[in-house]
Amino acid sequence: MLRALALSLLLCISAAVLAETPQRLARLQDAARITIDDEGISHVRANNEHDLYFMQGWVHARDRLFQMDYNRRLASGTLAELVGIAALPTDVQLRTLGLRRSAERSYAAASPFFRATLDAYAEGVNARLRALGTSLPPEYGALHLTQVAPWTPVDSIVIGKLVAFSNGFELDINRTVALQSYIAAFGPARGVALYSQDLWRSAAFEPNATVPDAMLAPPHGAATGDAQHGMERAHEGLHSDDHVSLMRDYVDRVRDIPVFQGILNHEQRGNSNLWAVSGALTKDGRPLLANDPHLTAPTPSVFYPMGLENDGKPVFGSSIAGAPGIIHGYNRWIAWGSTNNEVDVTDTFAEQVVPDPASPSGLSTIYRGTREPLIPILETFRANMGGTLVVIPPAAGVPAATLVMPRRDFGPIISLNPTTGAALSVQYVGNGPTQEIEAFLLFNRARNIDDFKGALQRFDVGAQNFVYIDVHGNIAYFTSGEIPVREDLQAGTVNGVPPWFVRNGQGGNEWLPATNRQPYQASAFEVLPFAEMPQIVNPPAGYFVNANNDPAGVTRDNNPLNQLRPGGGISYTAYSWKAGFRVARIEKRLRELFESGDRLVSFEEMQAIQADVVLHDAEVFTPYILRAFDRALADSSADPQLRALAADAGVAEAAARLRQWDESTPTGITQGYDAADVAGALQPASAGEVQASVAASIYAAWRSRMLSTVINGTLGPLPAPDDFDSLAALRNLLDNFASNGGVGVSGVNFFAVSGIAAAPDRRDFVILSSLRSGLDMLASSAFFGSASQNDYRWGRLHRIEFTHPLGSVFSIPPAGGAFPPPLPGVRGIPTDGGFQTVDNSSHNARAKVPDDFMFTVIPSHRIVAEAGRDGMRAADIWPGGTSGVLGNPNYSQFLERWLANDTIALNLGNDEVVRAAAAVQKYVPAD
Helix, strand or coil: HHHHHHHHHHHHHHHHHHHHCCECCCCCCCCCEEEEEEECCCEEEECCCHHHHHHHHHHHHHHHHHHHHHHHHHCCCCHHHHHHHHHHHHHHHHHHCCHHHHHHHHHHHHHHHHHHHHHHHHHHHHHHHHHHHHCHHHHHHHHHCCCCCCHHHHHHHHHHHHCCCCCCCCCHHHHHHHHHHHHHHHHHHHHHHHHHHHHCCCCCCCEEEEEEECCCCCCCCECCHHHHHHCCCCHCCCCCCCHHHHHHHHHHHCCCHHHHHHHHCCCCCCCCEEEECHHHHHHHHHEEEEEEEEEEEEECCCCEEEEEHHHEEEEEHHHHHHHHCCCEEEEEEEEEEEECCCCCCCEEEEEEEECCCCCCCCCEEEECCCEEEEEECCCCCEEEEEEEEEECCCCEEEEEEEEEEECCCEEEEECCCCCCCCEEEEEEEHCCCCCCHHHHHHHHHHHCCHHHHHHHHCCCCCEEEEEEEECCCCEEEHHHHHHHHHHHHHCCCCCCCHHHHHHHECCCCCCEEECCCCCCCCCCCCCCCCCHHEEEEEECCCEECCCCCCCCCCCCCCCCCCCCCCCCECCEEEECCCCHHHHHHHHHHHHHHHHHCCCCECHHHHHHHEEEEEEEHHHCCCCCCCCHHHHHCCCCCHHHHHHHHHHCCCHHHHHHHHHHCCCCCCCCCCCCCCCHHHHHHHHHCCHHHHHHHHHHHHHHHHHHHHHHHHHHHCHHHHHHHCHHHHHHHHHHHHHCCHHHCCCCCCCCCCCCCCCHHHHHHHHHHHHHHHHHHHHHHHHHHCCCCCCCCCCCCCCHEEEEEECCCCCCCEEECCCCCCCCCCHHHHHHEEECCCCCCCCCCCCCCCCCHHHHEEEEEEECCCEEEEEEEEEEEEEEEECCCCCCCCCCCCCCCCCHHCCCCCCCCCCCCCHHHCEEEEEEEEEECCC
């Protein structure tokens, strides 16, 4: 209905627009036009590069001005100047970390091409601002603002820095606090084992899930001695109570700041799926690509779909409002996409600060007995108060200056105890003059794999895995980003704690200065050469998959430090990656297609895999539940407590439902998201949907209680790992139960049950009591308020809300809208999916209240592309719509199809676009 409304409005205005005199724009160099197709997507056609990016800036500002303004201010630490004093804590932290400072460095070092593009884009945004005058989007009225600051080229760079920061920044603090807590409780040997062998394992839930053929042999020789046991002497790198107190305090300060959610909780960090299949394995004999990046779920959505064409060279895809170019997409020759590659490009250091009258700040750090001055960056914070900009004077929590360390590439002191001088600093690859936006601009014009690889050399931070196909029949996988080389690892040892913990700032583990600079390197420090990073062109397997998992399998043995670089030194890229749930499902679905029927994959089957909503962890753990139940009934020697649990009517009914379940997670939504569809989602139509919907709720409740018992219950007040690590730990314990009896390498018994002697009985009792506890949770008044399992429909729990930073009036669904709440006091739109399904919709695995089952990281678009010598074919979909202006018919035009996993066919180039045109807007220079 929304699409039809948008289309009718566009068609009504098209004749009038075509008849209009072209609009005159200052600084436009030649005639240009914007064609809006029948889906409401804008396609820019210009006669030169300046005008192409000028008009892209114009279009972005036309449809997404508030989003652009909000994001540049968020990244720059000036958000309170827009939305008010509540954003001041966010500003303080973002100003401290200095994304704006590094964006300014990037612009100063930009190539002539990159700088010209940024300048042209900014001119286009500002042309739109002049045309708007005081007729701003409604958010500004709500904030009592009547003008918007002009756009600058640095604004575009800082938005890119924010995306890279969200994908790649790490603090190392939670891991350090956990390790030190375990050592304090259990002693060095057991504490280290509890961390690295039992709970915070480097090996993933699916440790063997990697890119097929990405590395045809072990990356390099196996390391020996110290390098083989990087955790053995970790206790020697422990920090003082002062420093640990600073770590805890810093986490408390940033815990509730939205931009830090993915940094502190990896479940909330951006992730994605990608895979490609060679023409030899596809039904049409053409390479196929699939990509769905998983990012937050705001209104408006993260990506803005559009086409750009200059000199007959079109490109189409998903752009980011505020930055020039296309981020994911295709042109006449290639298609590409990416997933987050969670390599370790940040180190946090424990420092000692002392007074120093000779320092510009009056303070210096001590490095090996020598004072090194801290440089002050003076800060002035302001806040919008009813339309008036008010200066906030320095006070507790509002610093007068940020202190930066030249040694850390001018990284900041993030926390300081002025009494003791204990401090924490951060060094981050993104501090340098990076070029990732330029890399995307070069992807847009690439014609072959060499062009693409050349552009990758400029992708410096926010490391990604890239999928590539082309009309010549190639498929390729590359990793990217500058990964620092640490001095101790290069020397073949570990100095103190490994680099995934907070390190000692007194030397021995610094980033090495660059002596072997790579092409277009941004960092001033040594980085891994591109040739040492996982990559494969036309793999022998004929396909590859990545879903944020370890691309080369270096952690499958639970040791990230036992591989050597070709010329010596430890090869280290990350401690761990995503746990492999999604990649296992994608791999399974592809192999089923390769091993049945015609043994080939179609375009539509690629799309169907993207829509997969089977819980992989349920495929692993449900058999454990059923074996525990069956054994408790069949084994007359089983403990009476265990047998009583199996005799419980609710447990027996739940086990029967799980036995019939296919691990899918349906809600019933197939045709949209209006009130009738939501009501239908609460009452799935078919018996199979009812069964699967109820079983999904029961399993999720079991998972919640099982983790809370085995992990949290065992640890008590000690820090617990996140959901990914906890599920990997649980699987490791269960898979090896015959040899360990539920007792970890640390000697901690994770299945201790009072009064039950036999280890198998303790295990099965914990499994079934978690099922009983989960049923009690679902029956409680906070959930369904019913003991009837027929009421436990997944759509009442698993929901999504597309939130706007100014609140529910602008969100989807809006406050007071047409969406009935699934349960009293809760909100959101029911959707299929669940924890780490391929169609990503992960919630809190330890969910204890209904809102814990909501999810905030989603597929921000779902593209499948096909490359043939006679042309490119692609289909995509986005949540929300093109317009960020409340009341515009394109505010949510794609959401109905996104919810149903439907897509739209994409138009590339003038001929295709004109055939689908609903409106054409013409522009000429003003002078």
